[in-house]
Amino acid sequence: MIALASLRERRRSLLGTLLTLAVAVAVLTICGLLLGSARPVTPDRYAASPVLIRPVPPSNPEAFTEPRPWPQEQVAALTARLAAVPGVAAAVPAHRFYAQLLRDGAPVAGEHEAYNWSSAVLGGYRLAAGRAPAAAGEVALGEDLGLPPGVRVELLTAAGPQPFTVTGTVSGPGIWVGDPAAGAGGGVPVIGLLTGADADIAAVAAAATEVIGADGVVLTGDARGALEPVGDARIRWIGLQVLSALAALGTFVSVFIVASTFAFATRQRHRELGLLRLLGAVPRQVRGWVLGEVLLLGLLGGAIGVPAGLLAAGPVAGWLVRTGFEPASFTVLYQPVVPVAALAAGVLVALAGAWSAARRAARVGPLAALREAAVDDRPVSRVRLLAGAVALAGAVAAGVAATRASGADLGSYALYAAMLLVVAGSLLAPLLLPGAVRLLTAPFAGGRGATVLLVRQHVATAARRSASAAAPVLLCVAFTVLIGGMVQTTTAYYGLNRVTAADATAVVVPDGTPGLSDAAVAAAGGLSALPTTLYDGFEPLPAAGVTPAEHAVLAVLEGDLTALHQPSTAPAAPLSAEIGEQAVAILPTGSDRPTSGGQVIPAAVAQGFATSAGWAVGSRHPLFGPDGRPITLEVVAVLAGGPLPAGILIDRTATRAMDPSALTPVVYSERLVPAAAGLGARPLSAAAYAASGQDEDDRLVWVFTALLIGVSAGFALLAVVNTMLMSTTGRTGDLRVLKLSGATRAQVLGLLAAETAAVVVTGVLLGLAVAVAALAALARGLSVQLGVAVPMVIPWGTLAATVGVCLVLAVAAAMLPALGSRREAGPAASV
Structure with missing residues (x-):
């Protein structure tokens, strides 16, 4: 038996x-x-084009900014030359702008960009009913929207709601307007080539590369996936x-x-x-x-x-x-x-x-x-002791690096420090456990008879086994507390800065739209900024358009903000629409900056940007606008650091002229205004906005946090159960001796529970020490990086839940083999 x-x-x-x-x-x-x-x-709307051409992307792929588009005048010349390439049936530019269908006064989720009708062929889309849109105010919609030809609809654009008439339905999703309407302002982000059935795609791509030169990138096959939306x-x-x-x-x-x-x-x-x-x-x-x-x-x-x-x-x-x-x-x-x-x-x-x-x-x-007794005469070998010391030293080095790092490196170093501390704690646990258990059981030593003595002696004589049982608890607590604490520690800082820049009592935010239209901003009143992107060569420079109303929250170090809204000191440089080499030559190519011509636009810049870029009041800088045309910025003011919407501020009217699809992210107001129907806007109090998780990034961070905690805790809890099962299973002989020595079944089970609880609590304390050390390094690094005191936040609720689950599972797993030993080995072995 x-x-x-x-x-x-x-x-x-x-x-x-x-x-x-x-x-x-x-x-x-x-x-x-x-x-x-x-x-x-590859986006479906370009899937039927075997060769796609895009502007040169920024050097930093994580900028998540659209490449500098081609101006429409340059595109006219490029498409003419590309259409002449052998094997090319047509060269089709794709114009696009923000537009979202309104139904019952609310934006319809899904499509929020309209395209020129001629580019529908790049996705292989055809008319399913009706006719193609041509005149202003005409639109073709995807069949999935269920709106037949002849229906009057409203599209929410960057300017506001606009009436349209549906002229046809398309065999695919999307919003399509006539080419003149789609090309009214803005640059061109894509040119697609349609080829004959027997065309050599590689040869066409090579010829297109010669035509486009340094102004773009030719994509074929899977490389066309680079055109996925930003x-x-x-x-x-x-x-x-x-x-x-x-x-x-x-x-x-x-x-x-x-x-x-x-x-x-x-x-x-x-x-x-x-x-x-x-x-x-x-x-x-x-x-x-x-x-x-x-x-x-x-x-x-x-x-x-x-x-x-x-x-x-x-x-x-x-x-x-x-x-x-x-x-x-x-x-x-x-x-x-x-x-x-x-x-x-x-x-x-x-x-x-x-x-x-x-x-x-x-x-x-x-x-x-x-x-008969499993005594650990040498619970920690020299190799184990050395490895533990090395891991501990590495953890200290990673923690010090975290206090001096910035950006994503800060969190990475904190995580490395925690990993190394977990390894060090596990390797050195046989040395730490006996003393820790002795301290934990000291308050109970006087009134629990032999139980406390047996717990202490077992941990001392079987230190390695006890350390193996505590290790998964250490890991579980360390990572659940660390991951939750990292999010809350960083949120503790960023949450303080919401809605404080304008001393607002209310805000208006997008509701079902990617941003607010001009009509929504006008209805809301208050302060806002219209973000856009300028380009230094091919590199993006975040900018924003403001009105004189926003001057009240801007601190000027040098210069005059009133000049920001004065008329341009030079008219826009004329660009020939003629098709041919001369039209292309007007615009700079490659990464060269425009050296002359282009509209001169007054700008105010943040102090940090001015220092890093070498800009000063009175200096002029040739750039490209969001429509791809060359412009010249003239610095009229330098602003103090603070909560600025972008490093470069220009007049809002000039921003709208260059970027017809720009949307406002939020409006700060002194009062809570009622929601205006059909504008895709929602009013919130400042407190509700600050407390809400309305930002998509916030929601993703918390889902990510829960996912990481679930993976680490799930593994660790599985190890806790498995280790405790094996630990008790290997002690059936010891338990049998206790029973034969006169201990009752309840006393033996109580001893198991007490010993398991002592080991779990010790693992919890070690894990908490690991998490606190890593979080302290993170908080210190944030404080240095941000220039404010960032408090270290410990997620006590997460800690309590983790400790409770670990304790219940560990005790249950430890007692299960003891409860089952009676049935398996008979009375002689029963507990």
Whole structure:
């Protein structure tokens, strides 16, 4: 019966270890597949064009700014030359501007850009009914909107609601207007080439590259995905950060948990391996037997985890799209190398975890099999002590680096410090646990009889086993508190700066639209800024248009803001619309700045920008406007640092003239105005705006936080349960001795609960210390970077929930084998 119980205990231990490894491989498979699938996709509206041409993008791909468009006059010349390329049937420019369908006074979700009708052919779209739009006030709509020809509709544009008549429906989504209406202002972002059926696409692309020169980039095949909307590119970048963080955290937790689980499982068989030595096995045979068993278990765990990961990748991808971490075009690309790599990683992690334990097991002397007590004579070897010291030193270095870093590096260094502290705490836990447990149990030493003494003695004599049980608790608490605390610590600063710039008591924000139209801004009153983008060569420069009303919140260091709204000192330079080489020559090419001509626009600049760019009052700087035409900025004022909408401020009227699709993000007002129907605007009090999570970034951050906490805590809790099950399973002999010594069943269970609680609480304290140290470094770094005292925020609610779950699961897992031992081994072994 005892042998049967031992076999059942061994099977239970293997099952828990197998499950841990399978989950790790599944997570690695999912993350690998999704990371490999995170790539741009050719927009449907350009899918029928085998060759697409775009302006030169900014050098920083994470700027998430549209490339400097071509002016319409230049496009006229370029399309004429591209249409003459052999194999090209047509060269079609794509004009676009902001427009959103209004239905029952509310913006319709989905499409919020209108295109010129001639560019519909680039997506292979055809009329399904009616005729194409031609005159002003005519529009063709996608069939999915369900509006037949002849219906009168309203489109919300950057100026405000405009009436249109539906002339036709299109075999695809979108809003289409006549070419003259679409081309009224603004630059051209794309030129698509249509080719003959027998055309050589590579030859056409090469010839188009010669025509376009340094003014653009020719795209074919999958490279056309670079034309995905900027919003989709930004979402895809956010998703990449999410998946990278999940992969990094999942890999670290997987390595930590799987390695410690296998090491603990191997150590639990100390006496069993000693019996093999007693029967004549040499150390090499013992190592080979242990590692061979781990290899088989790793392959079996991978065989379970890989299919689970493959099945879960699709639903997880759908969830990422629904939550906004990936664009709607995101799909899973199943690559065979990913599951193979995940399986190999799982096996290697298992072997690495069991290697040191197998080496120790191979050195077990034959007489060790005769020992009845598992006493850790050397709970920490020299190698382990050295590794722990190195990890601790690395954590200190990462923490110091965090206090001096900026941007994303600050959070990364804080996370590195936490990882290294977790490793150091786990390696040094056998040294720390006995003293920590002694301190924790000191208040109860006088009134609990032998229970406190037995708890202290067991932790001291089985320090490694106790440390293995505390390690997953340490990891669980450290990462849940750290991740939640990082978000709340950074939010504690940024939340203080909302709605304070204009001393506003109310705001007006977009409602179902990407921004506010001029009509919505006029109805709201108050203060606002109209953001746009200027270009220094091909590099974007954020700018904003303001009116004299905003001067009240601007602090002038030098110059005169009234000059900001004076008429331009030079008229716009004439640009020939003639088709040919001369028209193209008027505009600069490549990355050269315009040296003459163009409208002179007064500008005020922030002090920091003026210092870094070398601008001063009175200086002039040739740039390009948001429509691609050359302009010259004349600095008339330098502004003090503070909550400015952009580094460059110009007149709002000049901004609207250059950028017909610019939208206002928010209006600050002194009173709460009623919502105006059909404008896509929503009024909020300042307090409601500051407290709300209306920003999409805020929502994504909190979903991301919950996801990271779920992954780290899920792994750790699984390890807590598995480790406690194995720990109690390996102590059935000790529990049997206690029972034979006169202890009652309730006393033995109480001892298990007390010992488990002491180990869990010690792990919690170590994990909290890790999180607090990393958060302190983060708060210090933010304080230095932002110039204000940023308080360190500890998510006490998250901590309490994590501690409670860890404690309940650990105690339940520790007592389950003891409760089941009576049925398995009979009365002699019952607890």
